Amino acid sequence: MRGATMSLPAKGFVIFLLSTQVVQGQDDWGVTYSSTEICAVKGSSVEIRCSYTYPSPLGGRVNTVEKTFWFTKQKDGEPVDLTTVSEYAGRVEELCENNICTLRIKDLRESDSAEYKFRFTTNYDKFFGEPGVTLSVTDLQLKVSRAYSGQAELKCQTSCRASDNSYIWYNNGEELRTGVSYSRLVNFGSADIYSCALNGHENHRSPSVYPPKLPSVSVSPSAEIEEGSSLTLSCSSDANPAANYTWYKDETSYSSILNEEPQFVFSSMQASDSGEYFCSAENKLGRRTSEKFFIDVKYNSPMIMNITRLVLVVLVVLVLIPLLLFFLWMRKKKALSSTTEANEPTETVELDPFSVYEEVSDLNMVSAEQTEEPEEQEDLV
Structure with missing residues (x-):
C-alpha cells in the first residue's frame, strides 16, 4: 500500500x-x-x-480507478468506508469528479472530531494519503466575563484558533446592527436575552445568556406544620449563567439571611419559626426576588396533650368495666348451672340473675316477719 500527503488552501464551510x-x-x-x-x-x-x-502502467496498459472512499478507522487492518458507519448514516456524502473528491458532513457533532483520510483503489494497486485532515467540532459558547452597573462584557468563544472570524450578535432574537468582534459590552435589563453566532453560521447560535427569571418556591410537606416536624424550602429560577440562591426570613424591620443554598431545611420546627419567608436568585446579569409566603407553626400545649391522654384513659376504662361485669356474670351463671346439674341430673334449671335477686329479697322479708311475731306475742301476754 502506498501513501503520500499534500496540502493546499481550503474552501467550503471551513472556519x-x-x-x-x-x-x-x-x-x-x-x-x-x-x-x-x-x-x-x-x-x-x-x-x-x-x-x-x-x-499509468508501462506497456500501454490501462490503470483504472475502481473505488474511492473516506475513512477515520480501520478494522482488521483495513480502512472502513465512512458511508457504512452507523454514526454517520444520513449525514455524509461523497462526491468525486476528475480526480477531485469531496467529503461533505452535515449536522456536525462533537463526536465527529477525528482525522479523516482518503483512499482509492485501482486495478493494479491501492493508495491513501497520510496524515489526513484533522477535524475539530466545537460548541459555540457565550461567556459573561464581567458585569457592573447594569452593563456586562460578553465574549463569543470557540475552541477554534481563528482570529479573523466575524461575529453576529442578537438581543431577544433580533440581530444587532454591529458585530464583527468576538466581545461586546452590552446594557442588561431584566428581560434581555443575548446570543451570538459566527458569520455564515447564523443558524447555529450560541446558548443564550440572561438574568434570573422570577424564582418559584416549593414547601415540602405542604400540609399543616406542627412543632417538632421537619420542613424543606426549595427555590429555583431559570437563568444562564446559573443563579446563586439566598433564603431570607422577613422580620419586623429587617430581613435576616438564613441560608445560601437552593434548599433550606428545618429539622425540627418551633413556634418561633412562624413568619414570612422569601428567596432571591442572582447571577452576573441580575437579581430577582420571589414573592413572600407565610409559615404558621402550630403550637402543641403540654396541658392539651395531658387532657387528651386522660380522656383516652377514661374512654378505655368505660369500655372495659362493662366487659368485666359481663364476664363475671357469665362465670357465676356457669357455676350455678354446674351445681344444679349435680343435685338434679334429670332436670335442667336456668337461672335468671334478676329472679335470683328477687327470691333472695323475699326470703329476707319472711325471716324478718318471723322475727317480729314472738315480740308481738310477748307484748300481748
Whole structure:
C-alpha cells in the first residue's frame, strides 16, 4: 500500500484552516488535501476536499480507478468506508469528479472530531494519503466575563484558533446592527436575552445568556406544620449563567439571611419559626426576588396533650368495666348451672340473675316477719 500527503488552501464551510507545503506521493501516487486542520461549529456542515493522482502502467496498459472512499478507522487492518458507519448514516456524502473528491458532513457533532483520510483503489494497486485532515467540532459558547452597573462584557468563544472570524450578535432574537468582534459590552435589563453566532453560521447560535427569571418556591410537606416536624424550602429560577440562591426570613424591620443554598431545611420546627419567608436568585446579569409566603407553626400545649391522654384513659376504662361485669356474670351463671346439674341430673334449671335477686329479697322479708311475731306475742301476754 502506498501513501503520500499534500496540502493546499481550503474552501467550503471551513472556519479555520492550516495549510502546509505540497508533498508529492511516491512514483506519482499521491493525495492532496485542501487543508490539514479544520475547525467547525457543532450543528453546522463542513466539506473536506482532496485530489489524487496515480501513474499509468508501462506497456500501454490501462490503470483504472475502481473505488474511492473516506475513512477515520480501520478494522482488521483495513480502512472502513465512512458511508457504512452507523454514526454517520444520513449525514455524509461523497462526491468525486476528475480526480477531485469531496467529503461533505452535515449536522456536525462533537463526536465527529477525528482525522479523516482518503483512499482509492485501482486495478493494479491501492493508495491513501497520510496524515489526513484533522477535524475539530466545537460548541459555540457565550461567556459573561464581567458585569457592573447594569452593563456586562460578553465574549463569543470557540475552541477554534481563528482570529479573523466575524461575529453576529442578537438581543431577544433580533440581530444587532454591529458585530464583527468576538466581545461586546452590552446594557442588561431584566428581560434581555443575548446570543451570538459566527458569520455564515447564523443558524447555529450560541446558548443564550440572561438574568434570573422570577424564582418559584416549593414547601415540602405542604400540609399543616406542627412543632417538632421537619420542613424543606426549595427555590429555583431559570437563568444562564446559573443563579446563586439566598433564603431570607422577613422580620419586623429587617430581613435576616438564613441560608445560601437552593434548599433550606428545618429539622425540627418551633413556634418561633412562624413568619414570612422569601428567596432571591442572582447571577452576573441580575437579581430577582420571589414573592413572600407565610409559615404558621402550630403550637402543641403540654396541658392539651395531658387532657387528651386522660380522656383516652377514661374512654378505655368505660369500655372495659362493662366487659368485666359481663364476664363475671357469665362465670357465676356457669357455676350455678354446674351445681344444679349435680343435685338434679334429670332436670335442667336456668337461672335468671334478676329472679335470683328477687327470691333472695323475699326470703329476707319472711325471716324478718318471723322475727317480729314472738315480740308481738310477748307484748300481748
